[in-house]
Structure formats: structure tokens, C-alpha cells
Amino acid sequence: MIAQQILDRLNMFDKSEVYVEDVENREFELKNSNNFSKGSSSEKGCGIKLIKNSKSAFAYLSLNNKYENNIDSVIDDALNAIELSKDIDVDIIPSISYKYSNKGDLDLNEDMIKDKIYNMDKIARNADKRIVDIKGVSMNASIKKFQVVNSFGLSVEQYKINESFGISVLAEDKSADMGWYAADSSDFSRIDFENVVHEAVKRAIDKLYPVPIETGRYEVVLSKDVAMELLSHYFDIFNAYSFIDHTTKLSNKIGEKIFSECVNIVDSPIVEHRPNSVIYDDEGVKRDEKKYVVKNGIFNGFLHNTYTSNKLSVKNTGNTKRTSYGVLPKVGPTNFYIEPSNLALEQIFNSISKGVYITDIMGLHMANTISGDFSLGINGFLIKNGNIGGYFKAGSFAGNFFDIMGRVYNVSNSYVTRGSFGSCDLHIGESTIGSSN
Numbered sequence: 001m002i003a004q005q006i007l008d009r010l011n012m013f014d015k016s017e018v019y020v021e022d023v024e025n026r027e028f029e030l031k032n033s034n035n036f037s038k039g040s041s042s043e044k045g046c047g048i049k050l051i052k053n054s055k056s057a058f059a060y061l062s063l064n065n066k067y068e069n070n071i072d073s074v075i076d077d078a079l080n081a082i083e084l085s086k087d088i089d090v091d092i093i094p095s096i097s098y099k100y101s102n103k104g105d106l107d108l109n110e111d112m113i114k115d116k117i118y119n120m121d122k123i124a125r126n127a128d129k130r131i132v133d134i135k136g137v138s139m140n141a142s143i144k145k146f147q148v149v150n151s152f153g154l155s156v157e158q159y160k161i162n163e164s165f166g167i168s169v170l171a172e173d174k175s176a177d178m179g180w181y182a183a184d185s186s187d188f189s190r191i192d193f194e195n196v197v198h199e200a201v202k203r204a205i206d207k208l209y210p211v212p213i214e215t216g217r218y219e220v221v222l223s224k225d226v227a228m229e230l231l232s233h234y235f236d237i238f239n240a241y242s243f244i245d246h247t248t249k250l251s252n253k254i255g256e257k258i259f260s261e262c263v264n265i266v267d268s269p270i271v272e273h274r275p276n277s278v279i280y281d282d283e284g285v286k287r288d289e290k291k292y293v294v295k296n297g298i299f300n301g302f303l304h305n306t307y308t309s310n311k312l313s314v315k316n317t318g319n320t321k322r323t324s325y326g327v328l329p330k331v332g333p334t335n336f337y338i339e340p341s342n343l344a345l346e347q348i349f350n351s352i353s354k355g356v357y358i359t360d361i362m363g364l365h366m367a368n369t370i371s372g373d374f375s376l377g378i379n380g381f382l383i384k385n386g387n388i389g390g391y392f393k394a395g396s397f398a399g400n401f402f403d404i405m406g407r408v409y410n411v412s413n414s415y416v417t418r419g420s421f422g423s424c425d426l427h428i429g430e431s432t433i434g435s436s437n
Contacts, residue, residue, distance in 0.1 A: 002063065003147035004155065006046060009071060012079070015051040017093045017150040019282065020044070020063065021325040024106055028139040030117045033125070038110070045325035049093055050078050056088045057081040060326040090310035094285055097153035102279075104159040106143040113139050113188075116165070120197050124169050127201045130208065133170040135178070139188070140164050148284035156284040162275035163188040167197055171204035179204025184418060190273045203359075206381075211390030213382065215435040219355030220397070220404075220428050221348060221383070224416040226358050227423035231265070231338060233364050234372070234401050235421075238265075238293050239331045240308035247370050249402065250299055258299045260408035264339040265294040267303060267319065271335040276420050280318070281305070282329050287318035293336075297406075305331050337422030338411065345412040348427045355383035356433055358397065372401035378433070396434030404428045 003020040010016040022044045030036045044063040050056065057078040061070050117137045124134050145159040166182030181199035183191045222230070242248035250258065259265075269287035270277045280286055283306055292300055301314070308331060309316035321332025349357075360379040367374035375398040382389035405428075412425035 001147055001149070001155070001157065003046070003149045006048070006071065007149045007151065010048070010050065010075065010151070012075075013050045013052045013151075015091075015093050015151050017049040017148070017154075017283070019047045019049075019322065019325060019329075020147040021046075021322070022063075022145040024143050026106065026108060026141045028110070028113050028117060030121055030137045031135070033121050033134050036114065036117070047322070047325040047327070048074070048078070049328075050082065051088065051093065052079075052082050054087045055082045055085045056092060057085060058328055090307065092307045092310075093150055093152070094154070094283055094306045094316070095152050096150075096284065098286075099153075099155045100280060101155075101157040102159065103157065104143065104145070104161065106141060106161065108141060116188075116193060120165070120167055120193055123194060123197045124167060124201055127197065128171070128205060130171045130173045130205055131169050131201055132172045132176075135168040135170055137167045138165070140166075141188070146282065148280075148282065150284070154284045156280045158278050158280060160275055160278055161186045163191075165191055165193060165196055167200045169200050169204050171201070171208055173208050175208055177204055177207035179207070182418070184275060185273045186275045186277065187273050206391045207379075207393065209391060210393045211382065213356070213392040213395050213433065213435055216433065217430050218433045219352045219383070220431045220433070221345075221352070221355060221357045222426045222428060223357060223359045223380070224412070224414055224423050224425050226361050227338060227426045228416060228418065228421050229361060229364060230401065231336070231423055232419075232421045233367060234369055235333055235336065236369055237372075238303055240302040240304045240312065241331055243302055244308060244311060249370070249372065250302075253299045254301050256299060257297045258402065259294055259297040259405040261297040262341070262408045262411050263294055263297050263405060264292060266335075266337055266339050267291045267293055267317075267333060268335045268337075269318070271417070274335050274417060276334050281320040281334075282322045283320040285316055285318040285320060287334065291317060303331050303333075305329060333420040335417070335422065336420055337415075337417065338424055338426070340413045340415045340424035341411045342413050343410055345414050345425050348410050348412060348425065349383055349388065350386040351410075352383045352427075353385050356392075356395070357381045357383055357388065361397075367401070372403070374399060374401065397431065398434075399431060404431070 164184035168180040179200045268290035303319040305320035358380040362377035410427040
């Protein structure tokens with residue numbers, strides 16, 4: 001194990017942790033129905049946390065064929081950096097010492113993938129006469145293998161696989177517009193390819209016949225995709241670093257009702273066939289059973305890694321996440337989602353006489369994650385007397401994340417996941433919607 005070999009060379013430090021990451025990416029794409037291509041890339045590197053005389057340093061290096069020549073210089077640089085650093089206030093390396101190994105490989109049948117991509121193209125082309133072009137069908141696959149060892153005797157080796165298919169189509173009937181959709185899993189045989197195509201085709205065709213929307217008060221239903229985007233954007237309010245940095249409104253809200261009692265937000269270590277479902281986090285800490293961050297609207301507490309849990313003297317939730325071997329670990333989601341109910345979306349629609357079903361949002365990157373304020377461009381469908389009506393474009397919706405989550409009347413049983421996040425549809429009640437005129 002490379003991580004252990006590097007750790008063995010760090011005996012001049014009081015405590016040390018070595019994280020080795022090996023990432024392989026494979027890409028397959030069909031453009032305009034006749035241009036098939038494939039490619040691959042890989043990267044392997046190491047991140048090292050070091051402590052000496054209550055001071056810490058972080059170092060990293062690429063593990064190329066000549067990496068052993070660089071280790072001594074990396075160690076020297078770390079020793080120099082530690083001399084200039086401040087004393088650490090809490091331990092940043094978990095004092096755990098178990099062993100675990102789970103190895104895997106990215107075993108892809110390229111002929112099968114190519115057939116699946118061409119078949120998706122064919123299904124989309126034959127789905128509706130208004131589909132005039134299939135701009136692209138793609139499959140992306142990656143495997144991230146990682147090892148974590150530390151000077152307490154910890155040794156964890158595991159892997160994550162993420163496989164996704166997506167399609168982009170062009171519809172035309174007097175006007176023209178695009179539709180795109182994708183789905184991912186740890187096993188592409190679990191992806192409903194026909195549904196991916198259906199969603200892309202439907203989204204393109206819906207946009208061809210927009211109707212006007214008047215400014216006014218509407219019952220608002222957020223589609224599961226939109227709710228998932230909002231949850232992803234506002235994830236950091238549940239991140240313990242935001243408590244330490246005073247950048248969350250939830251600092252003194254543990255045990256209090258922050259959202260509607262319909263809202264349950266979960267972070268789960270294992271969800272079947274999801275890419276991030278692994279037993280140990282990126283510091284080698286074993287994850288608990290699923291955690292209700294919000295239960296019946298009540299905030300149960302922040303998500304933590306080793307540093308934040310020691311800093312705040314609370315239990316480590318096993319939510320260490322590294323975006324790369326070259327950066328220090330932070331707190332991140334595992335499988336973070338709004339829990340669905342047993343209520344069908346059609347039942348929610350039936351309760352609405354005048355409303356909107358928002359299916360697309362624009363401008364979320366500008367939304368304030370501290371105050372919760374947002375102002376979004378929106379597309380979606382009108383709802384009239386319980387029925388879905390025409391598709392509208394370029395409306396506007398301004399509000400506050402904490403406010404709308406406090407006004408959720410119902411959540412649906414329709415559920416979507418992508419990456420680390422998931423959600424169902426949310427009925428948030430009456431809000432002001434701006435006209436596109």
C-alpha cells in the first residue's frame with residue numbers, strides 16, 4: 001500500500017495522516033448521431049497532514065512514476081512550514097486504529113455502452129416528429145480509489161464508482177428549443193435509459209409552445225429537480241464550518257423548529273446504487289446510520305469532520321470530504337436529500353386552483369447562502385383547478401430559502417437523486433410570481 005509506505009517515512013513527526021487518491025475517468029460521446037468518440041484520463045496523488053510540537057502542516061504531491069524522488073523535498077518543506085505555523089487548538093487527525101479494505105475496478109463493456117448510446121439516440125429520434133436533431137448522447141464513468149492511513153494505526157482502503165448517461169435534443173415547430181436530461185448511479189445497468197430520453201424529449205417539446213404568465217400570487221410547487229438544486233446550493237448552512245465561521249443562521253437553532261414539519265432532511269452513508277455510498281469518510285472515520293439533520297422541521301445539528309467535531313466538542317458525523325488530494329479535507333454531503341412522503345404529485349396538484357409548477361431556475365449562483373435571499377428566473381407550468389396547463393418561460397421568483405422551507409405544505413413521493421443530493425417535489429404555498437412580459 002503506497003499510503004503506508006509514505007507514512008513509514010514520516011517518523012520525525014508526532015502525528016501524521018496520509019491520504020492517497022487514484023482517479024480514473026472514461027468518457028463516451030455520440031454527437032449529431034454519427035460522430036462517436038471516447039477518451040480517458042487518470043490522476044494519482046497524495047495529501048499529507050502532519051503535526052509536530054502542537055504545530056501542523058499540510059503537504060501534497062503527485063504520485064507519478066518518479067514520486068519517490070520528491071518525498072524527501074516534500075518532507076523538508078513541511079518541516080520548514082511547521083516552524084512558521086501557529087499552534088493547533090484541537091486535534092485534526094482522528095485517533096482511530098481499525099483496518100478495512102474494499103477494492104474495486106472500473107470494468108466497462110465498451111461495446112455494450114456504445115450500443116446503449118446509439119439506442120438512446122434512436123429512441124429520441126423516433127420519439128416525436130418535432131425532434132429534429134440529437135445534439136449529443138454521452139456516458140461518463142469514473143472510479144475514485146483512496147487509501148487513508150495514520151500514525152494511530154488506521155488503514156482504510158475503498159472506492160467510489162460514478163456512471164452517468166445524458167442526452168441533449170433539439171425540438172422544432174415554428175420555434176426551436178433544447179431539452180437535456182441525465183441520470184447517474186454506481187451501476188449503469190440501474191439507470192432507466194428510456195426515462196432519461198423521455199425527460200429530455202419532453203423538456204424540449206414543452207418549450208415550443210410557451211404561454212404568458214401574469215404577475216400575481218400563485219400556489220407554488222417546486223419540481224424535485226429544482227428542490228434538489230436549492231438544497232445543494234444551501235447545503236453549507238448545515239456545515240459545521242459555517243457555525244465556526246459565523247456564516248449560518250442556524251448557529252443557535254439546534255433543537256428548534258426551522259422548517260415546516262413536513263420537511264425531513266437526511267444524510268445517509270449508504271443508499272443502494274448511489275455513487276457516494278461508502279462506509280468510511282475521507283479521513284477513515286466510520287459513518288453512522290443515516291442522520292436526520294432536520295426531523296419534522298426541527299434542526300438536529302450540523303455535519304462534522306474531525307476538526308469541527310473536536311473544535312465544538314461534539315460527535316464526529318463522518319462527513320469529511322476531499323475535493324482533491326491537494327486540498328485539506330472539509331465537510332461535505334454523503335447522500336443528502338429531502339425525504340419523500342407517500343403523497344402523489346397529482347394529489348398535490350388536485351389541491352391547487354391557481355398555481356405554478358417550477359421546473360427550471362436561473363440565477364441560483366447569485367443566491368445568498370447566509371441570509372437565504374434569492375431572486376430567480378423561472379420556467380414551468382401553470383396549474384389551474386388541479387390540472388397542468390401551458391408552459392411558461394422567463395417568469396421570476398424572489399424569496400428566502402428559510403421562509404419557503406418554513407411554508408412547505410406537502411412533499412411528494414416522486415424523488416430524484418444526482419451526485420450527492422436528492423429531493424422530492426415541494427408544495428410551498430402561495431408566493432408572488434413575476435410576469436415574463
